[in-house]
Amino acid sequence: MSSPQVRQRQGQKDKKVVTPPSSQAGDLNGILKDTKLPEAVKTEWDYKVALAIITVLAFITRFWGIGHPNEVVFDEVHFGKFASYYLQRTYFFDVHPPFGKLLFALMGWFVGYDGHFLFDNIGDSYISNKVPYVAFRAMPALLGALTVPTVFLIMWESGYSLPAAVVAAGLVLFDNAHIGQTRLILLDATLVYAMSMSILCYVRFYKMRHEPFSQKWWKWLLLTGVALSCVISTKYVGVFSFFTIGSAVAIDLWDLLDVKRKGGALSLPEFGKHFAARAVGLIVVPFIIYLFWFQVHFSILTRSGPGDDFMTPAFQETLADNVMSAQSVGVDYFDSISIKHKETKTYLHSHPDRYPLRYDDGRVSSQGQQVTGYPYNDTNNYWQIMPGDIIDPENQEPGHQVKNGDFVKLRHLVTDSYLLSHDVASPYYPTNQEFTTVALDQANGERYNDTLFEIRIENGKPGQQLKSVSGHFKLIHAPTRVAMWTHTTPLPDWAYKQAEINGNKNIQQSSNIWYVEEVPSIPKDSPRNIKEEKKVKTLPFFKKYIELQRAIFYHNNALTSSHPYASQPIQWPFLLRGVSFWTQNETRQQIYFLGNPIGWWLASSLLAVFAGIIGADQLSQRRGIDSLDERTRSRLYNSTGFFFLCWAAHYLPFYLMGRQLFLHHYLPAHLASALVTGALLEFIFNLDPVGLEDNVAHQQNPTPPNSKSAPSSSKGTKDRGGKRIVLPAKEAQSQLALWGAAGVVLTLVIGGWYFFLPLTYGKPGLDPEQVNARKWLGYDLHFAK
Template structure:
């Protein structure tokens, strides 16, 4: 499974061996290559004709009825919204990189759309809201159609026969999941297109390996890197494409060190050049392109928006019209304040009720006053901030609170001090309980337990502590735990409010709070007078790294259940789909589902390939060599490369804990279609059109070859080769026709679920529930 290699397979056994028994080995190779060159030159037209037909069909299937439905469908609520935010230059947050979303925004800008519609709900009308949704949907449809073309070109460039090219492209062309995902305002069309283009560009680069550092060699190397950068700049699962190409490159570099390779091993200086060139072209330059799209993202989004809450106060100060900084006020000692948790939005709250003597698991509490998180504004949420000294100087009241100060918090209603101590919290035995104590105890023996340090996020020591913009962690001074809360409610004895406890993991990002209000400030206070603030600037890398942290954190947090989520083991067998859209009045629905027949065929042949490779390795162990050298090289290097591509885009999902859906399988499914086309050719014993190993030799030594090979030898070789190829090629065409016929039937049968038209009656719906698909209108 090293690299895609269009090796020439020698067929015919004894007949061929006899024909060339007296020929020199090199002349044998040259004569084969020469005959193939002549044959390929005379048969280019059939590949071009097939490619033209497939291209027309690809555009027809992707663009047919693209205006239906004229309503917001499934995740168009997200990616259409993001395009509108770009056009409004309003800051938003998303867990995916910006490239594909910028493409949508660019399309909207081209057609003069101003971003006034925010795609808030599935089913909202595009027509009544005057949204150019056809332009938006045309982008993924275009990329989806071109993806089919690229699949054909991958097979053609790899040297496969015409039926193998048609079969691989046809499986993608008539797959309902690829069609359904590329007709809507979604990211996967961009992801899959550039993933396929990366594979094609790398194959073209690999074919230039006998002319290293030439113009074409550099062109295809850099194009490979650019396409991979577009993949990972669309979604982070694009990393799997880097793994695929990276494995191929590493094995290729390893082969360059082999002293037995054609032309001998490279000297270390030349090998170093090869290594550096690939590192620059496939890692460094793609990374700079990846950064470039974030630079565009930040340059476009300059206004405050719904994404502000995900970013730090410093970041928000770079956005114009930011409400947090407009409402922020310096906090002074003696102020009454309300504290709010950044993630859950609950207020720090207390009331006279006590913790129970024993919790449900039998542990004993302190029976102190309950401190909880409460979602609504209430007088029990008010705390007075005081200096953390036993006998505070009266002159300190009215002085600003600074970052790093040690303070006390007095609960106003119950006149008690906030405290945490080495008693286990209700839900987390490893975390500390938060409670309050009477003022006399807080000034005496329990004083130290009431001390807390203000530690502002990314704040400098001595910086003023402010409401809203001053996000901070409240660190218990003696025990160094951070005040924390979570979403699991406490039992009835705490009125199902949120638990507040002391988290020993101080670095955890969910420990962050902010001061939401200062109710003790009079309305006419000069502290409330605002001066216009200038928008601040942050270095690009500072903003980039902050956004990356937030994206990875929230992406990993997507663990909640979803009614249409599925597991990776279900994808190759198409056990589940996703409901995208329904319309009760017409009984129409869009149900995201692949072509079951196509999925099952490709999955079966993946298993067949694994079985063939396993049997070959076992037979070699037992001294039985069932395949000739070139056949085995092609099976492992070319078909094996496609199999590696499938595995790299599939198996990593088993390690993920986030929500997963069928569309995550689309890149792997495309690779399985490539495997299917290649394996059908292998099974029916069809010679490829040309070996890329010998094609480079022919290109360099054409005149020598023609003069060296006798005319009689060329004619006899061509006659034998054409006869053998004709027999196996016919069988391959038959197999391709049969497979595509049943695949087209599956595509047509599930057509109404893919295109959302026409509506189906209950009997027709139930007829399509092959594996218990949870379709609507089945009754």
């Protein structure tokens, strides 16, 4: 499965192509050097005509009625909004890399859009808000249309017959899911196109393997790297494409070390050159391009915006008009403050109610005063920050700054009690510590140490003053070294379903971050409220990049909440459910994201057939039965196997993910399954029958090892150089069967596409009977009644 194998396609009537007996499967370049091909073979006009027709159809199916609906649809609320933020230069945060979103911003810039509309709600009108939405949608439609001829070119460059190439491209051309995802302001069209280009470029690179380090060899190697960079710069699932190409390259490099290979093994210095060239072209160059898009991202987004909250104060100080920097004030001892959790936005809160004697699991609590997280502003959110060595608050002088590393106490103003943590299990987390409060006499007596907390400012310097809003910190309990923490699961009714506050033993966890939101005790005329105009600071690129990467991966992993249209990987190949994108009650129109069931089921079936063929071939070889000739087996394992590896690499890893998953995650794998389908269709209907007859004859009348030729048992065949060949009549009959199979497949696929067309294009509206007729597997369609 090292790489796609290529061969001279069959089926050229009245054309004789002599293949040297010594040539191995895939040695197309050697064949072309030693053989004078007829002019018709060189031009391959039938492929070019088919490519032109397929390309035109791809543009028609993607662009027809692209202006409908003229409203915000599904995730256009995200990616349209991001394009507007780019044009406004307003900082935002997203879990995907910037390349695909930058393309939308580029299109908006081309048409003179200023980014005034923020795509807030599904159903918002583009017309009334004067948004050039057709231009935005044209970008993914263009890339989606180009994907179809790219699939055809992959099959063509891999040496497959015209029917096989047409079937593979047709499965993508007439697939409702690929069409639906490329007609909207979404990232998947960019991802799938870049993924298909990476495969095509690698096939072209592999075909140049007999001319290493030539100009064309370098060109296709570098273009493969550029395409791979575009994949991973659009979505991080692009790493699956790196695995696909990387696996093929690794096996190819392993073959270069084989002393039995044609031409002998490479010397270690020569092998080192091959390894270094691939490392530069497929790792270094893609990574540099990948970093470049982040540099563009940071260079454009220079103004404060909704993404500020995801970044550290140091990062936010690099943005103009940052509210955090503008509103922050230094915190002094004896200030009254409210403390807010950065991630959940809940306030540190307490009230007179106490923890119950026993929890639901039977554990006994301290019955202390409840300390909880509360989402709204309330007088019970106010705490007075005091020095840790205080004994008598009445004799202390204000004006001393709270600094990084200080040990403090927090006095709850309403109940006049002090925050405390101790070695008692919290309500929901038996491994975490309970937070409660105690009275002043206990706080200065036997519980003194338990009320001490260390202020640890994130990325703070020694002696740095704690500031409101911008000063993110962890509150570390002095005796037990746990960090104050909260989460989203609400407590039972006895705590009014407020959030649990507990002590987290993993103090390095990023969700332990809090900040002082306000300091209401400062008089309005206080000099502390006078703020100097601050200059925008700078940070090195790699510091900003690493911080953003951490935030992206953290929030990507946090996407675990349920969604009504989420689905599991086991459902995707069988197309068990889709996603509702848009509905309009007045016209009963809807866009329902769904693939072409005929095409998906066929492709999924042939994936299983391929695995079965490989298993049967392995078993037959174990039993001494060689059912395939060497050329056919090499092609099946290497070329079709490469496509199957591509499918597996883009599909199986999703089983390991715990985040939200949707049907569109299967689109790259579906494209790979279309390649497998085309290749396997050729194998099934164009299988060399002579090879089978030779093997049957060999089983019945074995030839001695030194015999120069096998016995002939096939009518309509003859020997050429010790090899059995198929006569033109046999070849034409095989090609006719293949065209017939291709015709049947495409007819069924086009029928499925047309039947589900109203759900893909959003028009015309369907009556209940028509809707129910399309609920083949219980798809949750609207307007079924």
